[in-house]
Amino acid sequence: MAAHTYNQVGKPIPRIDNASKLAGQAIFAEDLQPAGKMLHGLVLRSPHPHARIRSIDTARAEALPGVRAIVTAQDLPDRLVGRYLADERALATDTVRFVGDRVAAVAADTREVAQEALGLIDVDYEQLPAVMDAFDALEDIAPLLHPRMAEYEVVAMAAPAGGNICSLNELSRGDPEKAFAQADRVFEEVYTTGMVHQAYLEPHACLGIHNPDGSFTVHSSTQAPFQLRGMIADALAVSHNRVRLVPTEIGGGFGGKISMQDEVAALALARKSGYPVRIVMTRREDFLCGTPRAGFHIAIKTGVSNDAKLIARTLDILLDGGAYAHGGVLVSWALPNFAEGPYNIPHLRITARCVYTNKPPSSAFRAPGGPQVNFAIESEMERIAAEMGWDAVDFRRNNLMPDGHVSTSGATMDCVMAPETLDAALALSGYKTDQTRPAPNRGRGLAVGNWNVGGMASAAVVKLNDDGSATLLTGVVDLTGVHTALAQIVAEVLDLAMDQVTVKTLDTESAPHATIAAGSQVLKSMGDAALRATEHVREQLFALAVEPLDAPPSRMELHQGDVRVKGAPGRSVPVTNLLGRAMATSGPVVGQGATGNYKRMPSFGTHVADVEVDPDTGQVQLTGYWASQDVGIAVNPVAVEGQIHGAIVQGIGMTLSEEMIFHDDRLANANFLDYKIPSVLDVPPIETVLVEQPAVDGPFGAKGIGEPPIVPVPAAIANAIFHAVGVRVTSLPITPEKLRKAIRAKA
Amino acid sequence: MQDFAYHAPPTVAEAIALFAADPEGSRYLAGGTDLFLALEHGSSAVRSVIDLKAIPGLDGIAVQPDGGHRLGALLPMDDLMRDRAIRTNYRALAESAEVVGGPPIRNRATLGGNLCNASPAADTAVPLVAFMAMAVLSSASGGRAIPVVRLWEAPGRTVLRPGELMTAIELPPPLPASASTFERLTRSAMDIALLSASAVISLNDDGTCRLVTLALGAVAPTVISIPEAGEVLRDTNCDDAALARVVKAVIETVRPIDDIRASAEYRREMAGVLAKRALARAYAIAIEPAGITR
Amino acid sequence: MKHPLSLNLNGDMAENLVEARTSLLTFIRESAGLTGTKRGCEEGECGGCAVLLDGRLVDSCLILALEAQGKTVTTVEGLGDPHHLSPVQSAFAESGASQCGFCIPGMLLATTALLDREPDPDEASIREAISGNLCRCTGYTRIVKAIQLAAKLKHDGQN
Structure with a gap:
């Protein structure tokens, strides 16, 4: 473990937002109450998965007392927007493509009146055939869900490939076909995973205000203030500075609060009515209209040699992208970066196709694509080892990627900590590599996960107050406790106490550009920006101290409110003096820092799961869970551990119980009664160990940690089930019914 | 949700009278955990909600x-x-x-x-x-x-x-030398039952079954009882052969449905599993000298 | 039609006219203006809206405001303010039990109800006590630890 000599970095400092959150005073979007009158907005959503809108008649709804405004696409500019492919509208014009697609919106004095008004809007739909399966979308006879796809503007990463394929990405190295022919054994299998919802506890909410000067202010529960601001402004056809996005506290996001939801509808209603309009989704709406994790279909083919080497692999991955090109495009673009797994395979081809269907647009969810692909990869490692009579741990060790490995995308993998996490998890769990079951129907499984974390650009400002305390101005929101970590970084550099540092989240008009709070990148991206801004402050202080200390900046250090000469504690000057001096000369001390888009960093983890299976019913009880994660260094170990716990439990959900089920072309479990996220009773005791080796990059050597710990969870559990009862369910979630069926088939 | 009248009558008679005033549009309110969802999602108009919790003596x-x-x-x-x-x-x-x-x-x-x-x-x-x-x-x-x-x-x-x-x-009064069990199958810990079973067994002095009842939930349009359990197990030691006959009767009796929680096929098979478990466990507890009812 | 409602909310009388269909959750949030009680599902599945009604943990989304007539309701705001956190709140802070914080008010009230009934709960009791409260961030691990610490803090505070 790395030896820390820091005052703040590496310490388990309690979150700086604890007091407000624990006293129920944190303000989430639904809690916002502007001064004066506010209207309640509701969105009329398509009841059909695919339909043409013949007409919309709002007359009856408008006549309802208490209704203040109704908007349709007629009230908006004719604009297609999108993060990757400009393929959707804030309100539908002529076509709806999933149950929940926005058609119109109402603002009324009360929510009840708005609800009644929705029922009075007459929409004449012509239903069209729906495509509810990714394979169906590929058929020649499949209806084209976006017939004008070729005309859509590619905003980023998307590679439309005709038909219903909104993005196609393929990368390869070597010659897999030839290598399969030369392999001693070739294994093929298909793994599938369900569409799963982020199921954050706070449904989406926003508040739209039309300002007297004609500009817009929107408060939103978003992970991506700057991205979202851009999309909203584009949809309204105004320049970006005319939309001020104020991020609120977020009641969980996990990637599900990046896309645009009802913000433009709220602003259009505010403009039309003259009042602020708040739109709060119900849980059902959030299930229908959220942006879940894509369901995957993964055909995996692996060639091995008799000396337990992976020789060749192909992965053919079909993603259910849903109605619009959201994060599914990002996933298909990023897949080749992580779908190699933690292994070095000389002949490799990864094909990812993201297709449109008439389901909710799938998008980012904590390591998008990661746990799906790892489920296939690590299930196969275990299966192959079992069939070849190899020790599965040795087989993995034999093939782990080396440091400096070059991925199919050409990226060099630095700081590869795969073997270290494997060893750490084995030690933590007391994993024995012999395959003896601890008891009948009990089993233990292991999986090694990899992920690439980061990286988008950020800027930050640090200002020194006249007593030497510091305020970090940032446009990034806090989901993970990262603001506490940012404060630790500022405090570390300036040698301040934690209560001398404030982290202030500002809106998009006040803060410099910030990355999205997603992709495990805030600590790296904003952390680097904050570090540089703080170093900029320090540089200015040292420059101001040259005269009084009669020493060059290179010999100075900050110490508890003084700048002093290293090795000469007597030669010091209080920071407050320097700030007074600054006021008289160069002006207030303000530091700026920025970081550009940066290379993604690989991150690894090894998880071990213990299960007990009831073979008569197929029920699985998790009885223990151990995880090691490669974190660079943990700036705040409590926060890091909290991320690992949370990721594991979300992984447990997608492995054993969570799936959005579509019946008769409609989501059949749009509630927590039937969409089962884990309760505390589903969660085993979890032990974690942090593998710390400072990364070459990143503030103080920290790596992102939000996403990686979900990656190995499904495979670890699936392998434990295999160990317990000797059967493998290749589709997630592994429900009692599926497992019982597999057990019966074997018997 | 449409608004409605709210009453909290102090007596059963008054509650019944209030209901009679609008039988179509009235609902009794007890704990509300189901009624609330029905009010939110239900199709029929509710005009009057009659809260029963002000009536003394109904909760003991x-x-x-x-x-x-x-x-x-x-x-x-x-x-x-x-x-x-x-x-x-x-x-x-x-x-x-x-x-x-x-x-x-x-x-x-x-x-x-x-x-x-x-x-x-x-x-x-x-x-x-x-x-x-x-x-x-x-x-x-x-x-x-x-x-x-x-x-x-x-x-x-x-x-x-x-x-x-x-x-x-x-x-009814608890039976001598008896035990009761409840078994339940769910998708995760906090879930409504995919199916459930409950058995009550009382024993003769010689340790054979005297009276056996078995009920099953979520395997038919209503909760059902399986009278064959009592007939088959009477005077037996709840042995495997006897249990197998009960399981057969269960599987023939149940009429489960397919829904998003489970298939009818799975429910049918599991009805046998749970029935057997409920009965076997009840017998084991009842026969145990330290059994809970002895 | 509106009905007069009066109840004891965190020690103060809260009075207003409410429609019969108004839930206790809506009354607390919109009429009384206490937004610490969270609207997570409005189906009694998530526990975000949990409050104490005459000391018992309930989901305020499944209760008509009028059902609380004359009763005592405790919300997170009644436990302690940011400057005077209760032992239960302090234990959550110290344990790193709060991430997004949305489930936390309900968790704190579930903990309070548990410790009022069972001052020294074992881990199984703790898990059972918060089984009606979903959390999507923390994996519950540190929340369970926090409740163990809360029991200790309350215990120490009484000695």
């Missing part, structure tokens, strides 16, 4: 002269599961109350509400059928008591006449 547990127990219809699940007498004498009922949602639900959901909601998956309904409990009903024309097993016609539909009010559940 009383021992009857014959040793049986009378449970108020408004008894919350949390009180039911913690009651010492119930835990001792009607263990399966306490266990079924324990799994009706989490603590916030169990503090509100009532026994009468659980039964009158008429879900075939209602947890407490299953042991009550196995215990051969009676439901006490009141209406303007007087009172009546019917076996709990006869309460339901279909999912969501009871045999109660419009305005008829369930005021209590009567449990």
